[in-house]
Amino acid sequence: MSLISKDAAIDEIVASCNGDLRGAVRALLLINEHLEAELAKLYAAAADHSLAERGNNVLH
Template sequence: MNSGLHETAIDEIVARCNGDIRGALKALLLVNEQLEVELAQLQAAVAHGRLTGPRRSVLH
């Protein structure tokens, strides 16, 4: 993602939080936390041989 896209994404996130920067940061932290949980679950599945090959589902 280039700098211009970062700026646009940041502006959209803050706008969705009605201009509340703390709210935007909190939302991003919560999304990141969820992604970390999903990643750990996928890593565990791969480590135990339950996940092989490409998957059709998308995380986010």
């Protein structure tokens, strides 16, 4: 993503919060928390799948 498109994205986010910078940051933090939770679930699912593929002999 280029600097211009990043700036445009920032402008769009701030505009969607009616120019409220604090609101824009709050919204981004909430979205980030949601994405981190989804990523943690994906990592857990991948780890479970990996263990299931190894069978009962996980230590070897």
